[in-house]
Amino acid sequence: MIWETVVTTRAPDGRVHIAPMGIRIEGGRVVLAPFRPSTTLDNVLATGVATVNMTDDVRIFAGCLTGRHDWPTVACERIACVRLADPLAHRELKLARVEDDATRPRLLCDIVFERTHRPFAGFNRAQAAVVEAAILVSRLEMLPADKIDAELAYLTIAIEKTAGPAEREAWSWLTARIAQFRGGGRQEKI
Numbered sequence: 783m784i785w786e787t788v789v790t791t792r793a794p795d796g797r798v799h800i801a802p803m804g805i806r807i808e809g810g811r812v813v814l815a816p817f818r819p820s821t822t823l824d825n826v827l828a829t830g831v832a833t834v835n836m837t838d839d840v841r842i843f844a845g846c847l848t849g850r851h852d853w854p855t856v857a858c859e860r861i862a863c864v865r866l867a868d869p870l871a872h873r874e875l876k877l878a879r880v881e882d883d884a885t886r887p888r889l890l891c892d893i894v895f896e897r898t899h900r901p902f903a904g905f906n907r908a909q910a911a912v913v914e915a916a917i918l919v920s921r922l923e924m925l926p927a928d929k930i931d932a933e934l935a936y937l938t939i940a941i942e943k944t945a946g947p948a949e950r951e952a953w954s955w956l957t958a959r960i961a962q963f964r965g966g967g968r969q970e971k972i
């Protein structure tokens with residue numbers, strides 16, 4: 783099973799990095815699997831720590847995929863890292879083992895601290911739609927345009943029926959990125 787989370791790390795010089803990332807839980811450990819090249823990978827290998835944030839603020843997922851990387855963070859409790867300022871919950875991780883791979887290494891991490899900050903509010907279809915659209919945006923160069931259009935058309939139903947302001951804002955960032963890409967806008971590494 784894969785859980786879509788937001789991973790926060792720091793570079794050796796202290797710079798904060800925030801990236802949406804799917805995690806697995808295996809034998810009580812959190813497994814991160816970043817595709818190379820990856821700042822998250824570089825930071826975890828350099829510092830030996832990372833934080834996994836569980837959040838229902840889908841603007842962070844859409845924002846990171848559209849160049850909006852600056853989200854509020856605070857210091858962690860047990861590791862020299864940061865967490866999101868307002869997550870539902872977070873887990874502080876120490877790197878235990880690396881399964882190296884030329885394409886997608888696996889980072890197996892021990893959970894050294896975890897805290898729940900707010901209760902799960904229930905499923906929201908628009909939030910799920912934003913996460914799906916963020917995945918589409920992360921694959922713009924790989925997916926055929928008609929597949930993206932068909933998926934967006936379906937996901938739009940959930941946005942129209944169930945979104946709040948945050949989900950609408952996140953959705954607008956993603957659809958603007960797709961339009962920019964199709965207009966010949968440069969696709970930077972985001």
Ligand SMILES: Cc1cc2nc3c(=O)[nH]c(=O)nc-3n(C[C@H](O)[C@H](O)[C@H](O)COP(=O)(O)O)c2cc1C
Nearest residue numbers: 786801802803804815816817820821822916917972
């Ligand atoms: C829901 C979601 C899940 C993602 N999961 C992963 C992942 O498991 N591994 C990965 O390399 N990128 C993943 N991505 C894409 C990264 O967030 C994005 O490419 C990011 O720039 C990672 O590279 P970085 O570590 O250099 O920031 C995901 C994106 C989304 C929206």
